[in-house]
Amino acid sequence: MTISDIISTTTVDEAAEHYGLGRGRVRAGDLTFEYLEAGTGPLALCLHGFPDSPFTFRHLLPELADAGFHAVAPFIRGFAPTELPPLRTWVHTSVMVTDQIALARALGGGPDALLVAHDWNAVAAWGALGRAPDAFGRAVVINIPPFDIFAENLGTYEQIKKSFYFWYFQMQSVIEDRIRQDDFRFIQDIWGDWSPGYEADEDMVHIRRALADPDHLHAALGYYWGQFDPGRFGSPQWAAQQEAAWGGSVTQPVLYLHGTNDGCHGMTPEQTAAVPAYAGPGSAAELIEGVGHFMLVEKPAEINKRITDWLGRTGRGR
Template sequence: MAEPARGTVRANGLEFGYLAAGPEDGPLALCLHGFPDSAYTWRELLPELAGAGYRAVAPFMRGYAPTEVPDDGVYQTGALAADAVALHGALGGGSDAVVIGHDWGAFATYGAAAHAPELWSKVVTIAVPPLNALMEGFFGYEQLKRSFYMFLFQTPLAEMAWNRDFVDGLWRDWSPGHGAQARAVDVDHVMACLGTPENLGAAIGYYRAMFDPARHVERYAAEQEAVSAKGERPVLYLHGADDGCLGADVVVPGGDVSAVLAHLPEGSRVECVPGVGHFMQVERPGDVNARILDWLAG
């Protein structure tokens, strides 16, 4: 498999590093990663999108090296959505663009698609359902145990706990079917992206902003509201049956997708993918890529 091209682009006041594949004149496919992850999480999908004619671009999210750490320290989900909209423009996207997001990238995708639906023809999200659907089951005991890291990240202990073993443990728990050798590749990329105190502070800042509205700024108020809006562009939502980060028992209990569908636009589709966990796009790329490409083609 050919290595994706690397590039940089300025959008929303930040210099973003990105990986890309596909023809320069193809419709934009913007692929947004989550935590603890990097743009390399899309290394299997980028060439498939390129083969389908897309200009597939996976930026490193704000604060994840080589993308700049924002001077203002703003990491609210509205800012992530604004980044996606700005990247669409900076990369020359048209109304035929598609946006695909995993984990934090899913939040950015919901916000970008609802805030500026005219920019996107198709939407895909993975591993994090719409915010209102997530909140319905989040506070059960088992899910709160899985989400210990979110609460750890509200304290100064977060930076003290951070090391390679911690990241590897999250990946092992969240995608138990992703073998140690394959997992090591992804953990290497994470450690490279978050190898400085500034970059690590940015990644943890996403979680601190989530729990502290005082960290939100007015200029992203519209995008912030859009993150939890239903939107109008149909969404393909994929959730792993073995997800150890956000349990399928919370999101699609007993395989019932109705609660998630209720918070998505008409025409959306929800699929619980068997045999995969949180990082399904690298755990079983053939299956996941086929589902995404089928949705985009349809």
């Protein structure tokens, strides 16, 4: 029997216990968020994207706890068991930014707090760091660069191929049924494209649980319906709204990590090297050979060490 077979028969609480993690909930903004946690100390808020779950941080949370943080990984808006939002068809970048700031306020963010953000929440991180500089002292941002660099790639042929799902997900009358077919096989195939060579069976158990309820899947797809409406995507109005939500520079030190095998969003060495100019003193950017979009579970020991070493270099954490 594999670990995924064992975990598939458990509840969220039992799965958390299996990994040595605690569970909690907090009211932040308009929602009650459920979360995984480890450790005590200043907040380390770890936020996932789509198609994902906070269990992607299962290796990092104990490391952050050992480094002296209260590491918290919420189930983000749209992902069970977090409360369903009232609006379930549309999640704009500004909503994600607001969620990050609200979670930081509710969980004790401040100058000693750390933000670790991946995928959709990497997008939101650039906005939250800039618009609430008192909420986080440092950040680790994974896979999505600042808006200016992100926008450079959007119209390239190579990135258009990677981003086919932006438009595929707009087929709202059929896409939810399509995603659920064959036990969420489409999502597992996405993981295979984005992290080539990584077997995501264990991760898929948690993702299926988080999206099994049709209302939660509908709400989770709202990120794509809110950002990539074909009638507005790429227009000057769209670009201006995105710039307002997450454009510009931030003052905090940021460690930016990107994998050379990332099948979701590509980055050149030159683009990666440009990221620290958008962040505060002590910032760094690393293009990591041989990992893809889900590097935290592909090579957890290596990635955890890169993060904790940087925390040591920037003056906080044991």
